[in-house]
Amino acid sequence: MKTLAEKDTPGEENVYGELTGHIRRVTGIEEDEARTFAVMFREKNIRKRQFVVQPDFPVPHRYYVKKGALRSYVVTEDGQEHTIAFAIEDWWITDYNAYLYRQNATMFVTALEDSVVMQLDYESEQKLKDLNPAFDRFFRIAAERGLAYQQRRVIANLTLSAEQRYLQFVRQYPALVQRVPQYALASFLGMTTEYLSKLRKKAVSADK
Amino acid sequence: MKTLAEKDTPGEENVYGELTGHIRRVTGIEEDEARTFAVMFREKNIRKRQFVVQPDFPVPHRYYVKKGALRSYVVTEDGQEHTIAFAIEDWWITDYNAYLYRQNATMFVTALEDSVVMQLDYESEQKLKDLNPAFDRFFRIAAERGLAYQQRRVIANLTLSAEQRYLQFVRQYPALVQRVPQYALASFLGMTTEYLSKLRKKAVSADK
DNA sequence: GAATTTAGTTGAACCAGTTCAACTAAATTT
DNA sequence: AAATTTAGTTGAACTGGTTCAACTAAATTC
Known part of the structure; x- marks a missing residue:
């Protein structure tokens, strides 16, 4: 999953433009393969303040942001909100713990502005990975970027005021x-x- | 990479025992394939207080802990140490930012007790992934576990006293x-x- | 096994960041 | 455009956790 730290430069502009460009930049695969990838996604409009993930519900999708800005956060018992991630154009977002391990969400994911996302559901993701090792590779790289980013964030939290x-x-x-x-x-x-x-x-x- | 949160149950006891068992548990591949994986590693003894990674040096390896306990940490200008990770038997450790992105380390990785690790060097890892998509899958799962773990840690840091x-x-x-x-x-x-x-x-x- | 180094403890003073409350500004709804 | 809700500001009192210093306990080295 793409995170704050690893934004690519913007891609071309056709229907699945951003997405195919994105996956080609990450994996180096060809246009037609990238298209196989992109057609598994569904485009979805999300209005400001609308939720795509909510605590205690399943998390069937991960989201690639085509346009707009989203935010994930947890709410503690005392009612405080803690932002876990932001995502704007060309970034990914979801409740990864819940999505990857098929558990109910512990977070909210909501739109900070009217947004357009490309959603990939879990089963499609598995199919893609079975279909072509390049897609397994894509998600490996995405996870490694996410891991490295999260680790840098942990370090910043430990070492900085x-x-x-x-x-x-x-x-x-x-x-x-x-x-x-x-x-x-x-x-x-x-x-x-x-x-x-x-x-x-x-x-x-x-x-x- | 395996982290604190996802320890497997211990495996069998032959030469590459822990390692083959570990990769079979994660990927579900067969014994002989797992062996292909395991032979790429080199066993290494590390004495207590010895470093395997140091700031400003390349990080050619990731380490699977066969026996013992290791710790990674950063040191800030004012001399304070901040522990980033621990690793005991059946866990992995390295400076991932540096290892994955071929940069010099920013961390120390050192042994808390006399330890035995299985080290995998970066080039061997690439070869493995080219050889068999199952290994790409292994590192994807490892990275996803690490990502989910790091995210839980970020949440704990934000929400708990x-x-x-x-x-x-x-x-x-x-x-x-x-x-x-x-x-x-x-x-x-x-x-x-x-x-x-x-x-x-x-x-x-x-x-x- | 004595000497030295490294790890952990305790208390008192302190401070970075929180809490609470009252307010202003901006955005959204009617 | 008035009314309401949501977001951001400011100050004063407070507190969870740090700092500093002096000490004790346990490992490690000689």
């Missing part, structure tokens, strides 16, 4: 910062909205 | 708690040794 995590995020994903609500970013970075608000005030006055 | 993280770890890995030094566990859980010491005192007196 709240302010440093924020500044690093701004440096790495300047486009995302403009696009996601502040409460979502704060909970992604592991701090309260109030504190992020104060950090931003400080950062702004500092670079004047 | 230091005390809850410690108690959860004790519940999930009681054997490990006995085996790793306290300073390593504290830095894995994202707290100071001093604070873990206080938590333990509290936990002990509470269950009397």
